[in-house]
Amino acid sequence: MVKSNIDKKSIAKDLFIKSRCTQEEIAEKVGITRQTVSRWIREGKWEELRVSITISTEQIIAGMIKQISDIQDGANARPEGQRALTAKEADTIVKLSSAIKKLQNEAGITDIVNVGIKFTNWLRSIDIEKAKEYNELWDLFIKDQLK
Structure with a gap:
């Protein structure tokens, strides 16, 4: 065939x-x-999809947490009495914390794509024709989300 x-x-x-x-x-x-x-x-826009799948929300959050930890470690390594965060360090921590909270509360494109892939694989085992139809619609949805 x-x-x-x-x-x-x-x-x-x-x-x-x-x-x-x-x-x-x-x-x-x-x-x-x-x-x-x-x-x-x-x-x-397969490049964007590949990149979005490669780096997950959890990996991004882990990197941000590491940055916050590094800033705090740097401040703690200073001599006694000079360990307070600078305005720039405090601002960076606030921005990173805000970004982490936002990422934790929103479904990222990676999450959306991963759910779609799992659903397509499941549907394919039940009804291949419906899976093909769904896949076309899913592609349109993902393209719209990448705009």
């Missing part, structure tokens, strides 16, 4: 995002041209 273009596009997208294959490798595996893969990557 010949794969439809939608099937090929879905397979190419999975390979690009999850396996880090080159465009040439994807084209060869899926049976399309490298130019088609390149066009799909550009039009579908």
Whole structure:
């Protein structure tokens, strides 16, 4: 059975995002041209998706917490009586804390994409045609969220 273009596009997208294959490798595996893969990557904003999946909200928060800890460690390493945070350090901690709280309370694109992938995989095992239809709608939704 010949794969439809939608099937090929879905397979190419999975390979690009999850396996880090080159465009040439994807084209060869899926049976399309490298130019088609390149066009799909550009039009579908697959680069943004790959990046958003690569770094999770938890990793971003962990990095921010580490920055706060480093600032506090730096202040604590100063001589007695000079350990108070500077205005710049305090401002940085306030901004980082605010960003952490915001990230904890909002679903990021990574979370959204991960849920979509899990749901698509689940739906595919039940009804492949509905999964294809859902995948098309999901792609439109993600593109809209990346605007």
